[in-house]
Amino acid sequence: MKKIFRLCTMLLSSLLILTACSSEKTKVYTAKGKNEDIVVTIHYKGNTVNRLIAKATIESPVSSLDNALKTAKEAISKKTDFSGYKRSAEIKDGKVVLNTEINYDKLDFEKYIERVHLSGSDTLENERKLSTVEDNLKKEGATEQK
Numbered sequence: 001m002k003k004i005f006r007l008c009t010m011l012l013s014s015l016l017i018l019t020a021c022s023s024e025k026t027k028v029y030t031a032k033g034k035n036e037d038i039v040v041t042i043h044y045k046g047n048t049v050n051r052l053i054a055k056a057t058i059e060s061p062v063s064s065l066d067n068a069l070k071t072a073k074e075a076i077s078k079k080t081d082f083s084g085y086k087r088s089a090e091i092k093d094g095k096v097v098l099n100t101e102i103n104y105d106k107l108d109f110e111k112y113i114e115r116v117h118l119s120g121s122d123t124l125e126n127e128r129k130l131s132t133v134e135d136n137l138k139k140e141g142a143t144e145q146k
Contacts, residue, residue: 023045024043024044024045024050025043025044025045026041026042026043026044027041027042027044027130027134027144028040028041028042028144028145029042029134029137029142029143029144029145030142030143030145031137031140031141031142031143035058035059035060036056036057036058036059037056037057038054038055038056038057038142039054039055039057040052040053040054040055040137040142041053041054041055042130042133042134044130046130047129047130047131048104048128048129048130049104049128049129049130049133050103050104050105050128051101051102051103051104051105052101052102052104052133053099053100053101053102054099054100054101055097055098055099055100056097056098056100057092057095057096057097058072058095058096058097058098059095060095060096065091065094065095065096066091068096069089069090069091069096072089072096072098073089076088076089076098079115082108082111082112082115083106083107083108083111084102084103084104084105084106084107084108084112085100085101085102085103085107085108085111085112085115085116086099086100086101087099087100087101104124104127104128107124109123109124109127112127
């Protein structure tokens with residue numbers, strides 16, 4: 001009975017350690033502009049980015065809040081979403097919030113190259129490297145939050 005209990009304990013411990021080591025991790029970068037705050041959350045495993053979520057909060061006078069939202073939605077509608085890339089705009093807490101989500105596991109890389117393509121990489125593998133994503137954010141003035 002004790003041997004079975006010890007074996008089960010060892011197996012459970014091993015499983016927990018392996019699960020913890022293989023889980024997806026996140027990093028958060030922030031940047032400030034004249035009237036906007038940007039928060040970028042990177043979901044990664046190892047050196048491979050799985051998802052990137054950017055949230056830009058734009059301060060605008062209450063009187064022009066609806067116009068700011070309308071302008072943002074018009075800009076978004078000119079370049080429609082595609083597989084693995086979604087954008088949206090909304091008013092939240094008296095501010096315009098622009099959301100962009102890139103899911104690299106589902107990304108249509110050809111359309112991404114045509115429309116967004118930040119790093120100049122020629123392959124999806126290079127584009128989704130954690131080091132590449134972080135370098136791009138740092139070039140834009142973002143700093144990592146710890």
